[in-house]
Amino acid sequence: MKSTLEKITSFIVVIVLPALVIYLTIFFALRKSEPLRIEIPLMSETIAQVDHSQFAILQQNFTDPREVTAACLSCHNKRDDELMQSSHWLWEREVNIPGRGIVKIGKKDIHNNFCTGAQGNNGSCMRCHIGYGWEDKSFDFNNPNNIDCLVCHDKTDTYFKQKGYAGMPATPETANAEFKVPDYNYIAQNVGYPDRDNCGVCHFYGGGGNNVKHGDLEEALFNTNRKVDVHMGTDGPNMVCIDCHKTEKHNITGRSYSVSAENTNRISCEGCHTDRPHQDYILDYHNHKVACQTCHIPVYAKVNATVMYWDWSKAGRRDENGNPIKEYDADHNYSYLSIKGRFVYDDNVKPEYVWFNGTADHFFTSDSITTVPVQINTLFGDYRDTNSKIWPVKIHRGRQAYDPVTKQLLSVKIFAHNKGEGAFWEDLDWPEAIRHGMEYNERYWSGEYDFVDTEVTWPLNHMVSVKEETMSCTECHTRDRSRLDGLTDFYLPGRDYNKWIDYSGFAIIILSLIGVIVHAVLRIF
Amino acid sequence: MLLVMLLTITGFEIHGNFEIMGFENSVRIHSAAAWSFMGLAVVSIFWMIVTKQYLNFIPTTDKLKEQLQYYTSGIFKGIAHPTHKTLYNKLNPLQRIVYAGLLILIFPVQIITGLGYMYYHYPENPIDADGLLLAVNAHTIGAFMVVAFVIVHVYMTTTGHSVSANVKAMISGYEKEPDTENTTEESTTKNQ
Numbered sequence: 001m002k003s004t005l006e007k008i009t010s011f012i013v014v015i016v017l018p019a020l021v022i023y024l025t026i027f028f029a030l031r032k033s034e035p036l037r038i039e040i041p042l043m044s045e046t047i048a049q050v051d052h053s054q055f056a057i058l059q060q061n062f063t064d065p066r067e068v069t070a071a072c073l074s075c076h077n078k079r080d081d082e083l084m085q086s087s088h089w090l091w092e093r094e095v096n097i098p099g100r101g102i103v104k105i106g107k108k109d110i111h112n113n114f115c116t117g118a119q120g121n122n123g124s125c126m127r128c129h130i131g132y133g134w135e136d137k138s139f140d141f142n143n144p145n146n147i148d149c150l151v152c153h154d155k156t157d158t159y160f161k162q163k164g165y166a167g168m169p170a171t172p173e174t175a176n177a178e179f180k181v182p183d184y185n186y187i188a189q190n191v192g193y194p195d196r197d198n199c200g201v202c203h204f205y206g207g208g209g210n211n212v213k214h215g216d217l218e219e220a221l222f223n224t225n226r227k228v229d230v231h232m233g234t235d236g237p238n239m240v241c242i243d244c245h246k247t248e249k250h251n252i253t254g255r256s257y258s259v260s261a262e263n264t265n266r267i268s269c270e271g272c273h274t275d276r277p278h279q280d281y282i283l284d285y286h287n288h289k290v291a292c293q294t295c296h297i298p299v300y301a302k303v304n305a306t307v308m309y310w311d312w313s314k315a316g317r318r319d320e321n322g323n324p325i326k327e328y329d330a331d332h333n334y335s336y337l338s339i340k341g342r343f344v345y346d347d348n349v350k351p352e353y354v355w356f357n358g359t360a361d362h363f364f365t366s367d368s369i370t371t372v373p374v375q376i377n378t379l380f381g382d383y384r385d386t387n388s389k390i391w392p393v394k395i396h397r398g399r400q401a402y403d404p405v406t407k408q409l410l411s412v413k414i415f416a417h418n419k420g421e422g423a424f425w426e427d428l429d430w431p432e433a434i435r436h437g438m439e440y441n442e443r444y445w446s447g448e449y450d451f452v453d454t455e456v457t458w459p460l461n462h463m464v465s466v467k468e469e470t471m472s473c474t475e476c477h478t479r480d481r482s483r484l485d486g487l488t489d490f491y492l493p494g495r496d497y498n499k500w501i502d503y504s505g506f507a508i509i510i511l512s513l514i515g516v517i518v519h520a521v522l523r524i525f
Numbered sequence: 526m527l528l529v530m531l532l533t534i535t536g537f538e539i540h541g542n543f544e545i546m547g548f549e550n551s552v553r554i555h556s557a558a559a560w561s562f563m564g565l566a567v568v569s570i571f572w573m574i575v576t577k578q579y580l581n582f583i584p585t586t587d588k589l590k591e592q593l594q595y596y597t598s599g600i601f602k603g604i605a606h607p608t609h610k611t612l613y614n615k616l617n618p619l620q621r622i623v624y625a626g627l628l629i630l631i632f633p634v635q636i637i638t639g640l641g642y643m644y645y646h647y648p649e650n651p652i653d654a655d656g657l658l659l660a661v662n663a664h665t666i667g668a669f670m671v672v673a674f675v676i677v678h679v680y681m682t683t684t685g686h687s688v689s690a691n692v693k694a695m696i697s698g699y700e701k702e703p704d705t706e707n708t709t710e711e712s713t714t715k716n717q
Contacts (some may be wrong), residue, residue, distance in 0.1 A: 282552060473548040474548045491658050493540070494539055497540060497665070500664050505665065509669060516676060522601050
């Protein structure tokens with residue numbers, strides 16, 4: 001006979017204790033701590049502003065924008081030295097690339113995957129140079145008065161560089177309905193720190209239109225909400241570009257790897273959010289190998305579409321009357337332009353993912369094609385590299401002209417003001433456009449051309465989603481269409497498994513079951 | 526037992542075999558359950574050492590053949606168990622070998638590889654563990670072993686002198702040996 005005490009003991013040991021252990025286990029397992037909240041004074045709200053309308057020098061009658069620059073520099077001395085060191089001015093930097101050593105690279109003369117290259121197309125491309133009139137090779141990079149202060153510091157939203165004039169605003173000779181001669185007194189008396197309009201006017205429209213290049217930087221960010229960009233949303237922290245791209249002495253932090261190569265002067269999320277932003281071990285631990293952007297930018301081009309594919313080989317077609325053609329896709333984005341070729345636009349795009357350690361290589365004009373698709377840039381990194389993290393990227397694919405004899409990509413003259421100057425956009429004549437482009441760039445061309453697949457990889461950093469729309473675990477940790485299916489140099493729980501171990505494991509389990517069932521049946525009969 | 530089941534279910538969900546409570550919950554519960562399991566393991570080991578119960582788990586080949594014969598033929602004919610239970614001889618030779626294997630091979634491997642997976646799986650560590658690929662596979666093999674063990678283990682509880690006798694003994698800690706003189710040895714069993 002069991003005593004009551006024994007019964008109570010049994011009950012506690014058999015029911016209460018195990019239940020308590022399980023309860024506590026699950027309780028502590030599912031307890032999540034609150035993510036860290038950041039309260040940091042924004043640079044844009046803390047810079048002291050001066051009332052420039054009081055300065056006599058800005059009351060003068062300006063006839064040329066270079067006179068405005070001279071007036072600026074008469075007070076802001078040495079700023080010109082800072083600017084003339086910058087890549088916004090030089091469009092190149094001295095960098096050390098593994099396998100190449102110290103080289104100079106930049107927008108100035110590397111290939112890109114959009115309008116192929118800037119040199120020779122100065123009128124159009126150099127509109128986004130922070131200088132006045134980089135029309136050709138004669139541009140004086142040592143003349144401080146060639147610096148365009150206003151494009152970055154205009155706060156009136158009335159200053160614009162004119163289309164096709166290599167960075168010059170409209171003059172009385174060139175002014176038209178779209179571009180008027182700026183009111184320099186009004187603009188100069190109201191200058192201030194750059195806001196999103198100043199940066200966006202170039203960085204949102206690169207490649208010949210809104211969101212053509214980046215995918216995560218476009219005109220929707222001029223005025224947006226938290227769901228599109230949690231930082232820039234006017235219903236959120238309402239941050240402007242320079243709040244993250246902190247700038248001292250005109251050195252703007254942040255890198256775009258379409259032109260950059262080195263892991264310096266970058267911005268990190270951790271700079272504000274610390275390396276333990278979730279206050280949760282398993283989430284924070286991901287940051288060793290996964291960039292914040294990977295989970296927090298689940299889609300890009302959230303508002304307007306971005307160009308995913310650009311096929312130059314189809315360019316040049318004319319309609320029956322010999323006129324250039326424009327065709328649109330269902331979403332009213334270009335699908336074909338005679339002057340540019342075939343396009344594929346897409347919005348709400350899921351990124352692709354690569355290992356990236358902050359260094360990159362680029363395809364130089366002197367490089368020969370060894371792999372197809374040609375990698376216009378190559379982001380370095382792999383699982384075993386300490387500095388590498390999984391990074392979301394936009395991969396822009398294209399087809400560009402190349403020389404089948406020298407195996408080099410060709411520099412093409414695309415832009416000119418008039419027909420007959422060899423520019424493709426005017427004459428739609430490939431051999432002439434290539435000849436002029438190669439001549440301007442002082443490169444050899446065999447006379448033959450064909451087209452080759454090309455790819456450029458852009459790390460994504462903007463359009464960070466609200467936390468409710470952050471990626472869930474099983475977007476990657478799944479056997480079925482993991483977002484990281486392309487990265488196979490490591491074991492990812494939930495995605496990877498060893499077929500043989502799984503098969504033999506289940507075989508053992510099934511055999512055990514059969515074993516005990518057979519054994520039981522034998523016992524009964 | 527419940528913990529092991531919890532670990533198994535969440536473990537195989539993390540492995541990608543099915544979806545029950547969601548990947549994130551599975552990960553969190555698996556980690557917490559692992560800690561509970563390790564805590565209980567420490568308590569058990571302490572208890573086994575102070576009460577000398579560990580003696581029960583030292584493998585022996587004595588009467589191993591008889592025990593094997595019993596399970597493969599004798600049990601069907603209804604003959605008596607070939608071994609008898611005393612305070613320091615609760616387990617028959619087969620149990621000793623299987624339990625010792627579990628305690629020495631499977632559990633430590635699961636715990637070490639599991640801890641490695643929680644805290645040591647990135648390649649920037651001083652000793653590159655290769656993403657713990659080996660550990661991952663060992664952990665998976667161990668998991669299959671545990672499941673197979675549980676199946677047979679649960680079934681074997683019915684092979685006492687009556688179908689429910691062994692379970693009762695596990696719960697109450699008291700066990701009656703029929704047809705022998707020294708009965709009712711105390712043998713408290715941790716219910717894990």
